[in-house]
Amino acid sequence: xxxxxxxxxxxxGEVRRVQRTALRAAPPMFPAWYAVAVWGFVLGAQAATxxxxxxxxxxxxxxxxxxxxxxVIVFLWQMYRAWPLRPHRxxxxxxxxxxxxxxxxxxxxxxxxxxxxxxxxxFAHPRTGGTLVTFVLVLLTARAxxxxxxxxNVRRAETx
Amino acid sequence: MRPELDPVIxxxxxxxxxxLLAASDEVEFAFVRDTLELSDSALSKQAAALEAAGYVxxxxxxxxxxxxxxxxxxxxxxxxxxxxxxxxxxxxxxSGHSLLPARPAG
Numbered sequence: 010x011x012x013x014x015x016x017x018x019x020x021x022g023e024v025r026r027v028q029r030t031a032l033r034a035a036p037p038m039f040p041a042w043y044a045v046a047v048w049g050f051v052l053g054a055q056a057a058t059x060x061x062x063x064x065x066x067x068x069x070x071x072x073x074x075x076x077x078x079x080x081v082i083v084f085l086w087q088m089y090r091a092w093p094l095r096p097h098r099x100x101x102x103x104x105x106x107x108x109x110x111x112x113x114x115x116x117x118x119x120x121x122x123x124x125x126x127x128x129x130x131x132f133a134h135p136r137t138g139g140t141l142v143t144f145v146l147v148l149l150t151a152r153a154x155x156x157x158x159x160x161x162n163v164r165r166a167e168t169x
Numbered sequence: 170m171r172p173e174l175d176p177v178i179x180x181x182x183x184x185x186x187x188x189l190l191a192a193s194d195e196v197e198f199a200f201v202r203d204t205l206e207l208s209d210s211a212l213s214k215q216a217a218a219l220e221a222a223g224y225v226x227x228x229x230x231x232x233x234x235x236x237x238x239x240x241x242x243x244x245x246x247x248x249x250x251x252x253x254x255x256x257x258x259x260x261x262x263x264s265g266h267s268l269l270p271a272r273p274a275g
Binding site: 010012013014017018020021023024027028030031032034035090092093094095096097098099100166 | 174176179181184185188189191192193194195196197199200203204205232254257258260261263264
């Protein structure tokens with residue numbers, strides 16, 4: 010089989026184009042809604058234990074636990090059954106997961122610091138307030154993180 | 170060992186399918202069809218040819234009540250793809266062409 014360098018270059022260009030298109034069109038490696046759901050649970054749990062009292066606390070915690078369990082089931086179902094494309098390890102940039110881990114750690118640190126600041130300021134419900142700050146932060150950034158991860162994977166596929 | 174062009178995946182449509190599968194662990198039929206802008210029958214035909222060559226694994230299942238089909242590269246398929254791409258790169262490099270993707274100015 011013989012092909013010219015121009016034909017070979019064209020075929021390689023098409024390979025790159027297909028992989029770029031597929032990795033950009035693929036669903037995120039980590040669904041943003043799940044991070045929001047987890048922090049929503051944490052926010053609810055803080056409010057239930059800090060603001061509510063008596064039986065209302067237990068009712069709220071039960072409702073929150075059921076909600077979190079449902080979110081976990083949907084998350085696992087999406088990740089392992091319904092995801093149309095899972096990137097191969099050869100195109101997954103390890104720095105994408107490192108960045109994701111840093112984001113998760115960063116949101117936890119923000120919650121700790123915000124709670125500490127509100128407690129120092131003698132705010133009535135510092136844990137709830139600190140978690141609310143973090144929840145808003147997660148809500149604002151949760152979609153950008155998986156998009157950034159996908160961009161890193163596209164770059165890795167293009168430079169292989 | 171010198172990489173060689175593979176006649177099974179040399180055809181443009183098959184190369185595009187295999188390139189997409191090479192970037193993934195497993196891909197759903199509709200995603201491949203829509204991304205490559207192929208008809209159902211064209212994709213089924215090419216996938217069957219790749220499966221017959223031992224390069225693609227076809228898995229059928231359900232998501233809820235809907236039947237779904239997933240494709241993945243076999244070990245042989247991935248090796249053949251990597252060898253094919255290496256052969257293409259060698260041809261291009263041997264001619265003095267650049268392998269870097271063209272980037273828009275600015």
